[in-house]
Every structure is written in C-alpha cells, then in structure tokens.
Amino acid sequence: MDFKDYIRVIPDFPQPGISFKDITTLLKNGEAYKNSINELKKMVEHLKIDVIAGPEARGFVVGAPLAYALGVGFTPIRKSGKLPGETIEAGYALEYGKDKLAMHVDAIEKGQNVLIADDLLATGGTIATSVNLVRQLGGNVVGAAFMIELTELKGRDKLQDIDVFTLMSYE
Numbered sequence: 001m002d003f004k005d006y007i008r009v010i011p012d013f014p015q016p017g018i019s020f021k022d023i024t025t026l027l028k029n030g031e032a033y034k035n036s037i038n039e040l041k042k043m044v045e046h047l048k049i050d051v052i053a054g055p056e057a058r059g060f061v062v063g064a065p066l067a068y069a070l071g072v073g074f075t076p077i078r079k080s081g082k083l084p085g086e087t088i089e090a091g092y093a094l095e096y097g098k099d100k101l102a103m104h105v106d107a108i109e110k111g112q113n114v115l116i117a118d119d120l121l122a123t124g125g126t127i128a129t130s131v132n133l134v135r136q137l138g139g140n141v142v143g144a145a146f147m148i149e150l151t152e153l154k155g156r157d158k159l160q161d162i163d164v165f166t167l168m169s170y171e
Contacts, residue, residue, distance in 0.1 A: 053114050077133060
C-alpha cells in the first residue's frame with residue numbers, strides 16, 4: 001500500500017511556503033490506518049520494547065494503537081500543565097517561541113525500553129525533548145517511529161544515537 005496516496009498535502013499552511021502533510025485523511029480510512037500501524041509494527045517488533053511514549057496529540061493516534069498491536073503499554077507526553085500527577089518537564093524552542101513537554105514521574109520505570117512514536121519527524125525538537133524526558137526518568141530509548149519524515153528538515157540529526165523508523169518520507 002502506498003501510504004502517500006492517503007496523505008493530504010495542504011500548500012501554504014500554517015503559513016506561506018509550508019507544505020503541510022495532513023494525516024487525518026489516512027486516519028479516516030480504516031484500512032489505511034490499520035495497515036500503517038501494522039507496517040510500523042513490522043519495522044519495530046524486533047526491538048525489545050516495554051512501553052511506547054507519544055507526544056500529544058498526534059503521537060497518541062500513532063503510539064497508542066502501535067502499543068496495542070505490540071502488546072505493550074503506552075504513556076502520553078503532554079504539554080506543560082496538562083497532566084494531573086507529579087511531573088517532570090523539559091523545554092524546547094519553537095519557531096516563534098518556547099514550549100514545555102511533561103511526563104508523569106512514574107510513567108517510565110528505570111531501565112525500561114521505550115519506543116517514541118509520533119506522526120511526523122520534522123526538525124526533531126519535539127522528539128529530542130521527548131527523548132530527554134524518557135532518559136531523565138531512567139528509560140532506555142530503543143527507537144523512534146513515525147508515519148512521515150520531512151527529510152529536508154534534518155530531524156534525524158537531533159536523534160543521532162537512536163534508530164529511526166518511518167513509513168514514508170518527503171523532501
């Protein structure tokens with residue numbers, strides 16, 4: 001299955017010059033969604049994974065079904081102030097400012113093998129921050145899995161010591 005057939009590309013969103021890759025058109029097609037998760041599962045099932053962590057919000061729609069398919073747990077990585085329990089936080093730079101991501105302090109047990117899953121690898125800032133949080137909690141990041149990689153933005157450069165798995169890439 002060519003998953004790019006199910007991705008809607010929206011020019012000049014959210015600003016001029018950006019070509020937005022919209023996964024909602026893939027998600028609404030049950031067969032394409034199921035097959036995309038199954039393909040990601042095949043790419044990572046050789047890894048010893050204890051839990052999958054996914055940054056909000058689209059990391060939830062990739063990470064949670066992938067965790068289910070692999071029979072492992074899922075833990076959310078949220079924006080600061082969104083989790084009810086005790087958390088740790090890490091900041092990261094955005095194009096027009098800064099933001100923070102958070103995880104519950106008990107989301108990862110020391111020594112657990114963690115796969116980080118999200119819809120898109122672009123500049124790598126969100127994923128590098130997610131890796132930082134998992135490592136602060138004592139987790140071992142065994143890989144990162146994405147539906148899409150925007151190769152020209154060189155997000156992999158921020159993940160040099162991590163195996164990266166992607167279903168499709170765009171220049």
